[in-house]
Structure formats: C-alpha cells, structure tokens
Amino acid sequence: MQSIQNKINLFILFLFLTPYICAQDNLNNSKFKQLYEELPTPNVYRTASGAPGHEYYQQKADYEINVELDEEKNILKGNETITYFNNSPDILNYLWVQLDQNVRAKNSHGQLTTTNSMNNKMSFRGIKRMHDRMNFDGGFKLEEVSDPYNNQLAYIINETMMRIDLPKPLRQGQSFSFKIKYSYNINDRMKIGGRSGYEYFEDEGNSIYTIAQFFPRMAVYNEVEGWQNKQFLGRGEFTLPFGDYKVSITVPSDHIVAATGELINATSVLSKNQIKRWEKAKKNFIDPVIIVTEEEAKVNEKQKSKSKKTWTFEAKNVRDFGWASSRKFIWDAMAVDISGKTVMAYSYYPKEGNPLWEQYSTRVVAHSLKVYSKYTIDYTYPQATSVHAKSIGMEYPMICFNFGRPESDGTYSKRTKYGMIGVIIHEVGHNFFPMIINSDERQWTWMDEGLNTFLQYITEQEFERNYPSRRGPPNNIVEYMKGDKSGISPIMTNSESILQFGNNAYGKPATALNILRETIMGRELFDYSFKTYSERWAFKHPTPADFFRTMEDASAVDLDWFWRGWFYTNDHVDISLDKVNWFKINTGNPEIENTISKNQEENKNTYIGISRNKSSIQKTVSEYDDQSVDFYTAYDPFKTNILDTQDFSKYMKNLDAEEKEILKSDKNYYELHFSNIGGLVMPIILEFTFVDRTTEVIRIPAEIWKRNSKEVKKVFILDKEVSNVRLDPFLETADVDLNNNSWPARNEPTRFQIFKENEEKNENPMQRVIRAEEMSNE
Amino acid sequence: MFKSLIYVILPLILSYHDFHVTHTTLHYNSDLDNMEITIKFAIQDLEISLDNTELRIGTLNEKKSSEEIIKNYFKNHLNIYGDNKIINYEWVGKEISDNLHDIYIYFEISNFNQNDKLKSLILENTIFIETTHNQSNIVLIEFEDNDYNLTFTKDLIRQKIQLIR
Numbered sequence: 001m002q003s004i005q006n007k008i009n010l011f012i013l014f015l016f017l018t019p020y021i022c023a024q025d026n027l028n029n030s031k032f033k034q035l036y037e038e039l040p041t042p043n044v045y046r047t048a049s050g051a052p053g054h055e056y057y058q059q060k061a062d063y064e065i066n067v068e069l070d071e072e073k074n075i076l077k078g079n080e081t082i083t084y085f086n087n088s089p090d091i092l093n094y095l096w097v098q099l100d101q102n103v104r105a106k107n108s109h110g111q112l113t114t115t116n117s118m119n120n121k122m123s124f125r126g127i128k129r130m131h132d133r134m135n136f137d138g139g140f141k142l143e144e145v146s147d148p149y150n151n152q153l154a155y156i157i158n159e160t161m162m163r164i165d166l167p168k169p170l171r172q173g174q175s176f177s178f179k180i181k182y183s184y185n186i187n188d189r190m191k192i193g194g195r196s197g198y199e200y201f202e203d204e205g206n207s208i209y210t211i212a213q214f215f216p217r218m219a220v221y222n223e224v225e226g227w228q229n230k231q232f233l234g235r236g237e238f239t240l241p242f243g244d245y246k247v248s249i250t251v252p253s254d255h256i257v258a259a260t261g262e263l264i265n266a267t268s269v270l271s272k273n274q275i276k277r278w279e280k281a282k283k284n285f286i287d288p289v290i291i292v293t294e295e296e297a298k299v300n301e302k303q304k305s306k307s308k309k310t311w312t313f314e315a316k317n318v319r320d321f322g323w324a325s326s327r328k329f330i331w332d333a334m335a336v337d338i339s340g341k342t343v344m345a346y347s348y349y350p351k352e353g354n355p356l357w358e359q360y361s362t363r364v365v366a367h368s369l370k371v372y373s374k375y376t377i378d379y380t381y382p383q384a385t386s387v388h389a390k391s392i393g394m395e396y397p398m399i400c401f402n403f404g405r406p407e408s409d410g411t412y413s414k415r416t417k418y419g420m421i422g423v424i425i426h427e428v429g430h431n432f433f434p435m436i437i438n439s440d441e442r443q444w445t446w447m448d449e450g451l452n453t454f455l456q457y458i459t460e461q462e463f464e465r466n467y468p469s470r471r472g473p474p475n476n477i478v479e480y481m482k483g484d485k486s487g488i489s490p491i492m493t494n495s496e497s498i499l500q501f502g503n504n505a506y507g508k509p510a511t512a513l514n515i516l517r518e519t520i521m522g523r524e525l526f527d528y529s530f531k532t533y534s535e536r537w538a539f540k541h542p543t544p545a546d547f548f549r550t551m552e553d554a555s556a557v558d559l560d561w562f563w564r565g566w567f568y569t570n571d572h573v574d575i576s577l578d579k580v581n582w583f584k585i586n587t588g589n590p591e592i593e594n595t596i597s598k599n600q601e602e603n604k605n606t607y608i609g610i611s612r613n614k615s616s617i618q619k620t621v622s623e624y625d626d627q628s629v630d631f632y633t634a635y636d637p638f639k640t641n642i643l644d645t646q647d648f649s650k651y652m653k654n655l656d657a658e659e660k661e662i663l664k665s666d667k668n669y670y671e672l673h674f675s676n677i678g679g680l681v682m683p684i685i686l687e688f689t690f691v692d693r694t695t696e697v698i699r700i701p702a703e704i705w706k707r708n709s710k711e712v713k714k715v716f717i718l719d720k721e722v723s724n725v726r727l728d729p730f731l732e733t734a735d736v737d738l739n740n741n742s743w744p745a746r747n748e749p750t751r752f753q754i755f756k757e758n759e760e761k762n763e764n765p766m767q768r769v770i771r772a773e774e775m776s777n778e
Numbered sequence: 779m780f781k782s783l784i785y786v787i788l789p790l791i792l793s794y795h796d797f798h799v800t801h802t803t804l805h806y807n808s809d810l811d812n813m814e815i816t817i818k819f820a821i822q823d824l825e826i827s828l829d830n831t832e833l834r835i836g837t838l839n840e841k842k843s844s845e846e847i848i849k850n851y852f853k854n855h856l857n858i859y860g861d862n863k864i865i866n867y868e869w870v871g872k873e874i875s876d877n878l879h880d881i882y883i884y885f886e887i888s889n890f891n892q893n894d895k896l897k898s899l900i901l902e903n904t905i906f907i908e909t910t911h912n913q914s915n916i917v918l919i920e921f922e923d924n925d926y927n928l929t930f931t932k933d934l935i936r937q938k939i940q941l942i943r
Binding site for chain 1: 916
C-alpha cells in the first residue's frame with residue numbers, strides 16, 4: 001500500500017465514484033436483499049411492522065398446586081389442578097402437557113441422544129458421574145390424571161410430553177380443568193447436575209433445595225408452531241403459556257421458603273419479629289433489611305424439625321413457578337422504586353454465601369430491576385428473588401438461582417465476586433427475557449439469552465465503571481467469529497443444534513445488538529426501538545421476525561442486511577484498507593505547475609553513472625564550446641512563456657465562479673480502496689491523521705457495499721495532507737484482522753507478543769505485590 | 779475429607795456458563811523463527827479438570843506450584859508433532875483476561891521451521907475433554923501466509939495438516 005501523488009484534471013476527478021456491478025449466477029445474491037424469503041408472511045396475528053396483529057391471541061393456563069417435600073428420601077409429592085383456556089379460533093381435541101423431569105428418567109431420549117465416548121485417560125470421577133447419571137431413577141411418576149370429578153382421562157406419554165385426549169372438543173372461549181397426582185425423586189445437583197435439585201451439606205446433614213420443573217406444565221399452542229411439543233432434550237429451555245398460580249408448599253417447619261409470587265400466609269410461617277422486619281424492609285429503599293438472620297438460620301440448621309409447615313404463594317400472569325427451601329436460609333429484603341411503584345428485592349442464602357451475599361445480592365437485584373425497566377418496560381411483578389445455589393445460574397419468574405460462594409475462610413477472589421454479580425444481573429434480567437417478553441426458548445435460545453446478555457452488559461457497566469464484562473464489546477467476539485466455520489452455526493439455529501452454545505446464543509447476539517446501538521442505529525433510535533419491541537411483546541409470545549421487524553419499523557433503519565449477515569450466516573467482519581491514492585488538482589497555472597513538474601523531474605531517481613559524471617566530467621563540449629550550442633541545447637521545458645500565460649488566462653475565463661473556487665481551494669483528494677474479506681458488510685469507519693497531527697473521523701454507512709460487497713473505492717476531499725489512515729479505530733465492528741486496517745501498513749502485535757515484551761521488561765502486577773509483601777515481611 | 783467433597787464442582791447443564799471452548803492460536807513469527815502459542819480457556823474448567831480449586835489460580839494467594847501444575851496439564855493434553863516427531867514447547871507465562879473469567883497461557887517453540895524443511899503438523903488436543911461434557915477446542919494455526927482452522931472434540935482428538943508453502 002503506497003501513496004502515489006497523482007496529478008489529474010479537475011473534470012476527470014468527479015467521474016471517479018464508479019461502482020462495479022457484479023453479475024453472479026443470474027440470481028439476486030446481494031447482501032442487501034430483503035428478507036422476504038426468510039421471514040414468515042405477515043398476517044392478522046403478527047403484522048409486517050412487528051407488532052401483534054388485530055387477531056393476536058394466546059392461551060392461558062391457571063394452576064393450583066400442592067406439593068410436599070420429603071427431606072429424608074428427597075422425594076417431592078404433588079397434586080395439581082390445571083385450568084386451560086382456549087382463546088384460539090381453533091378447536092382442540094387434545095392438550096399437550098410437558099413432563100420435564102422425564103429428561104432424567106432412565107434411558108430417556110435426553111440421555112440416549114447425548115453422545116459420549118470412553119478414552120484411556122478418563123478419570124475415576126468422570127466414570128462415577130456416568131454411573132450416577134445412568135442409575136438415577138428420575139422422571140415423573142404419575143398416579144392419577146383425571147377430570148375435576150375424578151373421572152380418569154385418556155393420556156399417552158411420549159418421553160417428556162404427555163397428550164391428554166379431551167372428552168369433548170374444546171372450542172374458542174371454553175376452558176377445561178384436569179388434575180394430576182404425581183411424585184418424583186429429586187436429583188442431587190452436585191452429583192448429576194441439573195437446573196434444579198438439591199445440594200447436600202454433608203457435615204451438617206442439611207440441604208438447599210432449588211426446585212423447578214416440579215409439576216406437569218402446559219405446552220404453548222399458537223399459530224406459529226401449533227402445539228410447541230418439541231421434546232425436552234436438556235438444552236432448548238422452556239416454552240410456556242401465562243396464567244395465575246396458587247401454590248402450597250409443605251416443608252419441614254424450620255425451613256424458609258422462597259418462591260415465585262407473593263406469600264399469602266406469612267403469619268402462619270414466620271415469627272412476629274420476622275414479619276416486623278419484613279414490614280420495615282418494605283419501606284427501606286437504601287439498604288437491605290435482614291428478615292431471617294444468620295443466627296436464626298444457625299438455630300434452624302441444628303433443629304432438624306420433623307413437623308411440617310405449609311407456605312402458600314400466589315402469582316398472577318406468570319409463565320412458570322420456581323421455589324427454594326432450606327433451613328440454612330438467611331433472608332434479606334429491600335424496596336425498589338420502579339416508576340413510583342414499590343417492588344421488593346429479596347435474597348436467600350446460607351451462611352456459606354457470606355460475606356459476599358449479604359453485601360451484594362439484594363443490591364444487585366434492585367439495580368438490575370431499575371436498569372432493565374429503563375430499557376424495556378417497568379417491572380410489573382411484586383418482587384424479584386435471588387437464591388444462592390452453588391455453581392449454577394438459572395431463572396424462573398420472580399426467582400432465580402445463582403452461584404458465587406466464598407472460600408470456607410470467608411475470603412473470595414475477584415473472579416468469584418464479579419462472576420456472582422454478573423450471574424445475578426443475568427438471571428434477574430431473565431424476568432424480562434423470557435419471563436415477561438415470552439419468546440419460544442425451546443426453538444430460539446438467542447431470543448432470551450442474547451437479548452438478556454446485551455442488557456446484562458449495559459447493567460454491569462452501570463453497576464461499576466469498566467466492570468469486567470465477558471460479553472458485549474465487539475472485540476470480545478472476534479476470536480469466536482474468525483474460528484473454524486465448521487464449529488460455528490448461525491444465530492438462527494434451533495437451540496438443540498447450536499454449536500458453541502455460549503458464543504452463539506449469548507455472546508454473538510449480545511454483540512450484534514451492541515453494534516446496532518453504538519454504530520449502526522445510534523443509541524437514540526436503538527433504545528426507542530428496543531423499548532418498543534419490549535412494550536409490544538410484554539406478556540405475549542414474540543418470534544424472531546417480530547423482533548427484526550419492530551427494530552426497523554420504529555427506527556426507519558433498513559436492517560435486513562444486518563439480520564441476514566449477523567443472524568443467518570457464519571460470516572465474519574474483515575474489511576481491508578488495500579490502497580490509498582493521493583491526488584491534487586492541476587491548477588492549469590503554468591507558473592505553479594511548471595515549478596512542480598521541475599521539482600518532480602529533479603527529484604526523480606537517477607542512474608548512478610549520471611550522478612558520478614556530474615563531478616568527474618568537469619566540462620562537456622556544449623559547456624566549453626559556444627559554437628556547439630543551438631535552440632535545443634538551451635531549451636528549458638519548465639520555463640513559462642507568454643503564450644503559456646495567455647492560454648491560462650483563456651482557460652480561467654471559461655471557468656465559472658464555482659469552478660474557480662474549487663481550483664483555488666488547493667484540496668487533497670484521497671482515493672481509498674477497500675476489500676471485504678470476511679463477508680459481513682459493515683460501516684466503514686475511518687480516522688485520518690494529518691501531517692499537522694490533527695485527526696478527523698469519517699463514518700460511512702454499510703450501504704457503501706450495496707452494489708458491490710467485495711470491493712469499493714471512495715474519494716475523500718480533505719484540506720490537509722494525510723499522514724496515516726486507520727479503519728475501525730474504535731474497535732466497534734468486530735473486525736477480526738487489524739493488520740489490514742491501516743495505511744501506511746502496520747502490524748498489530750499479538751497478545752502473545754505484547755505479553756512477552758512486558759514480561760521481559762518488568763514483573764507482572766501480581767509478582768510485584770508478592771515481592772512487596774516479601775519485602776515488608778523481612 | 780469434608781473439603782474434598784465440598785469442592786467437587788460439576789460442569790453440567792447450566793444456563794449461564796454452559797459453554798466449554800478453548801481457543802488456541804499458533805502464530806508463526808518468521809522474524810524469530812518461533813511458533814508462538816496462546817491458549818485461552820475458562821479458569822473454572824481447568825480447576826475442574828485438575829480437581830483442584832486450592833491453587834487459587836489468578837488470585838493474589840495463588841499457590842507457587844500452580845504454574846508447574848498448569849504446565850504439566852497442558853504438556854499432557856496438547857501434543858504437537860512436526861513431521862511425526864514430537865516437538866517440545868517452552869513455558870512463557872500466563873495472564874488473566876480482563877473479564878477475570880478466562881486465562882491466557884503462553885508457550886513457545888524455537889527453531890520451528892527447521893530451515894524450511896517442515897512439511898506437516900499433527901496436533902493431539904484433549905484439553906478438558908475427559909472432564910467436560912461437550913468440550914470443544916478450537917485451534918488456529920497462522921503459518922507464513924496461510925491459516926489453518928481446526929476443531930477438536932471428544933470424537934476428534936488428533937488432526938494432521940500439510941503445510942502449504
């Protein structure tokens with residue numbers, strides 16, 4: 001890449017913006033082709049603007065559930081009454097009910113379809129876990145499926161799905177109630193894993209139960225999937241209708257229970273003191289108030305009560321229900337003001353979670369509710385709860401289970417602290433995506449994880465300046481996107497088939513949204529559109545098309561190219577600045593141009609013999625013999641004569657005022673050549689640094705690639721001479737190769753090289769602290 | 779006894795940290811004739827594989843022995859052969875990522891190119907494969923003007939590439 005100063009004529013210059021036109025196999029393969037073929041046709045249920053249509057409907061399922069925890073045997077026994085409302089225009093002959101616990105049944109499809117292999121390096125523990133998983137007697141054991149009058153209903157179980165055949169067809173506006181009596185063995189989370197289960201503390205004989213998917217749940221029926229009865233294989237999470245819940249949970253009387261919804265029988269399960277503290281917390285917007293203290297929890301831990309208590313909770317308009325129970329729980333609470341409405345932030349944790357949990361958990365819940373409410377909709381549920389659960393992060397409406405356990409000596413690493421704050425923000429954030437903006441998780445992981453991870457990043461950055469976020473900034477996704485394409489799948493891939501789950505469904509969509517917000521749309525247009533999507537689809541079931549369309553509809557930014565590239569392909573961003581040509585206008589003035597030409601002639605590289613002859617030949621014949629001189633010997637082609645001057649005045653007379661102005665301006669014209677190596681079309685962001693060290697940033701929208709997505713040229717008219725140019729100077733496009741982003745070319749050192757250079761120069765900060773400690777000990 | 783039980787962490791179905799990928803870059807530095815190896819992975823995944831959280835990797839209280847243990851782990855789980863002969867690589871250092879979740883470790887092979895005679899590479903990569911469900915290990919080799927992308931999983935732990943010259 002070299003700069004060539006070219007002299008050109010004024011009138012040629014403006015013909016330069018000529019795009020190439022590529023004809024490829026006679027089809028429209030443009031990266032800017034609209035998504036008509038990919039997106040479903042708009043209809044009365046979902047409009048072309050991305051909003052619910054005038055005949056949008058959704059089903060409703062209400063639950064009354066009674067469960068009892070058998071702590072000795074780790075069995076949960078339950079019975080439930082489900083009332084299902086058919087709001088669809090369709091007649092239903094059967095209902096599908098989800099039996100998620102069956103994923104842990106012996107020989108379930110979830111287990112059979114998990115590929116595994118043995119190798120000679122397998123650890124004893126790895127083998128033991130295989131045994132534990134295969135031997136666990138999991139899954140729902142159904143005792144009875146009947147109508148409210150105890151008449152048995154016909155049903156069939158297909159793995160994690162149960163079809164109940166209705167005695168008579170269910171028409172629009174009708175409802176149907178049925179009862180299920182069941183039990184299941186609760187899994188030891190620490191041995192065989194799982195989103196729910198228990199953690200057993202061997203030294204004291206107590207457990208923390210984090211319980212979910214604990215009751216047969218209705219599947220979603222809508223105009224997109226019919227019944228969403230895709231089997232639960234472990235990865236693709238849950239798709240559930242909204243409804244009202246009343247849940248009674250019977251546990252040992254010294255347990256404290258946290259759950260979705262509101263406790264409606266506090267007086268029968270809490271002490272007067274605890275209720276008093278709770279009332280105090282409801283007015284405390286600054287600090288958490290402890291309702292069940294560590295001392296009380298320690299007393300409970302030792303009691304091992306054999307008597308039982310029943311905690312009853314109610315929740316309105318939720319899509320699921322989760323709860324946690326333990327005699328180890330400390331409970332604190334704080335009030336949060338969401339647009340004038342008071343919402344409670346709760347945390348439940350064992351003493352093992354302290355000191356981290358009492359300091360941060362509830363504060364982080366409160367902060368998350370505020371930030372998410374700002375960018376989506378006001379949090380409408382009465383409370384949000386964070387429960388301490390070792391090594392997982394999992395979300396349910398109003399309640400989530402989060403990791404973050406200090407060492408047994410009460411110290412903790414920076415990683416544990418920020419990991420815990422991050423996971424609480426993330427899981428509380430799931431209240432918005434997908435608990436309220438209720439996308440189909442079984443089908444699309446990115447719709448909740450990606451959108452949530454995007455807001456998690458914003459919430460983390462508002463929690464602490466330069467919070468060590470894992471996902472969000474474009475340069476964090478580069479490693480993934482430039483990797484082996486056979487190990488990457490497009491974002492628009494079903495949850496079960498995703499390769500590299502975390503990068504695909506969390507990192508890449510979160511980054512894509514960040515890029516839309518910061519670079520493509522700008523914060524104002526993005527934030528309004530994102531909020532519009534949230535408002536339109538709160539307490540409804542959105543699809544990807546509804547999201548894509550709303551973001552365009554509310555912003556007037558055509559984003560089809562962006563969805564196509566970032567969501568439907570595996571392409572990455574690698575734009576290369578190939579060449580920079582520098583032009584100045586030929587003024588036509590012989591005085592000026594002849595001097596320039598003369599200088600150029602003199603500065604030309606010359607053959608060495610000619611330079612040497614200059615001194616070695618003292619005089620040539622034409623120099624000492626006047627008689628050998630004629631016109632040609634003396635002629636100076638760079639000398640201006642009167643005719644040249646006359647021609648120039650004529651030329652000037654023919655120019656109009658505007659043209660003269662351009663001629664006088666003495667601008668620099670830079671023609672830049674770009675090529676698109678990665679495939680993704682993206683805006684071209686350039687920083688010009690001039691010889692006087694000042695800089696100018698020019699941002700060109702991605703549409704520069706609209707006619708040729710492989711190569712483009714662009715001319716920039718600048719006052720000053722440029723000394724260097726950088727492409728994507730603020731690292732906002734996820735360009736995977738920065739070595740082709742500069743003129744003059746420069747090689748960015750690799751992380752390895754930077755590390756090694758610093759290592760050689762000095763010690764790392766950790767070594768320095770250790771050395772300082774050693775010195776002070778001496 | 780109590781401790782060894784309580785520190786058993788299992789990387790199973792998680793909604794949050796449910797992805798287990800390591801990234802290895804082998805970048806050939808032709809000026810020095812060195813192969814520069816960078817491996818990025820989650821600290822937690824290493825702790826699980828070593829069955830050891832006592833090392834306090836990446837904290838101020840990190841055990842002095844940790845570097846040796848990490849080095850040995852990788853020497854056992856990442857083998858590089860040049861024209862069928864095993865190539866030794868040397869420890870350069872380690873560095874915690876800004877996000878605190880990941881760690882970068884660096885190794886180096888000197889006199890890599892063997893006077894332009896090197897024709898093929900074999901990589902055996904079993905990093906975390908025995909302990910982590912669905913582990914994938916992504917390797918990018920940048921050698922002279924060519925890039926080679928490889929993905930290793932429990933079903934594919936050994937791959938060979940012919941170097942293009």
